[in-house]
Amino acid sequence: MARRVRDEHERFARPSKHGSRPRSKQRPDHADAVPALVTGIDRGRYTLVVDDGGPDEREILAMKARELGRTRTVVGDRVDVVGDTTGHEGTLARIVRITDRTSTLRRTADDTDPYERIVVANADQLVVVTALAQPEPRTGMIDRCVVAAYDAGMDVLLCLTKADLASPDELRGLYEPIGVSVVVTRRDSPETVEDVRSHLLGRTSVLVGHSGVGKSTLINALVPDALRATGDVNDVTGRGRHTSTSAVALRLPVGPDSSVDDDGHDGWVIDTPGVRSFGLAHVETDHLLAAFEDLDSAAAECPRGCTHAEDAPDCALDDWVAAADGETEREARAARLASFRRLLASRD
Secondary structure (H helix, E strand, O other): OOOOOEHHHHHHOOOOOOOOOOOOOOOOOOOOOOOEEEEEEEEEEEEEEOOOOOOEEEEEEEEHHHHHHOOOOOOEEEEEEEEEEOOOOOOEEEEEEEEEOOOOEEEOOOOOEEEEEEEEEEEOOOEEEEEOOOOOOOOOHHHHHHHHHHHOOOOOEEEEEEOOOOOHHHHHHHHHHHEEEEEOOOEEEEEEHHHHHHHHOOOEEHHHHHHOOOHHHHHHHOOOOOOOOOOOOOOOOOOOOOOOOOOOEEEEEEEOOOOOOOOOOOEEEEEEEOOOEEEEOOOOHHHHHEEEEEHHHHHHHOOOOOOOOOOOOOHHHHHHOOOOOOHHHHHHHHHOOOOOHHHHHOOO
């Protein structure tokens, strides 16, 4: 039976004191509402961008309309707003609708938490920022981020920082077989930041990573006006301290060497607070398997109730590896299956 994992706002939702009696008041349709993008949230106030990418692009401040109840509004949401949308100092608009999300990146506090948290909405790509040293990379955390991204229907980019201190080859070998793109940066080669930028242009990307891996430093290099706080790694624990305290969406400049010919920016990067855990209580096996088209097709021959784990009896995925045409193809399939099973195990 599928696990029931609820959105966190349900924890606080209360039944109406009027029971199921329909409302008699006619709600306005807000036909004059203006579309906007949520770029930041601070104590019940939402920073929005109106006319995103247009000639009249501007930043406004808004609050959430009462009729939205406890429905979560998160960074990346596309919303409709009414009221004063001029963006003048002291003005406050009102969010009246949240449009359908194209993707929703979620996590739970741990693997037993019945409530899921929405991290961001409408992102195309999850960028997992991991240091190759100081602090040491934690593949378990990377695996969990990959699982959450695939469950949300997002692409994954693994950004390996501090390559001047350690080789990226081992992590490349682990993640490239499962379709994860890998990009590497070095502290002694600032130009490597442009390699990262080339993977972000034209997209909405959300960056996640442990504290101390260089995520805020990377953001500041990509978006010089961001001024995100940076911190050092503790010499005793090997961990960094949290420097980003809330998610924020930032315009991505195209960079000095870009061939993009526009108004100077193309895409969004969403910085998130450093995370210590990425619970996956909300992820179902079938959702993860669907991210691997070849494995999903092969799994159709599995017996009913197959877990697809390494010790699963009569799993058709093992037959899929054995049926490969040639040793090279067999090794590639074996590596892909091993990576999938590692992701599957991280969820449990």
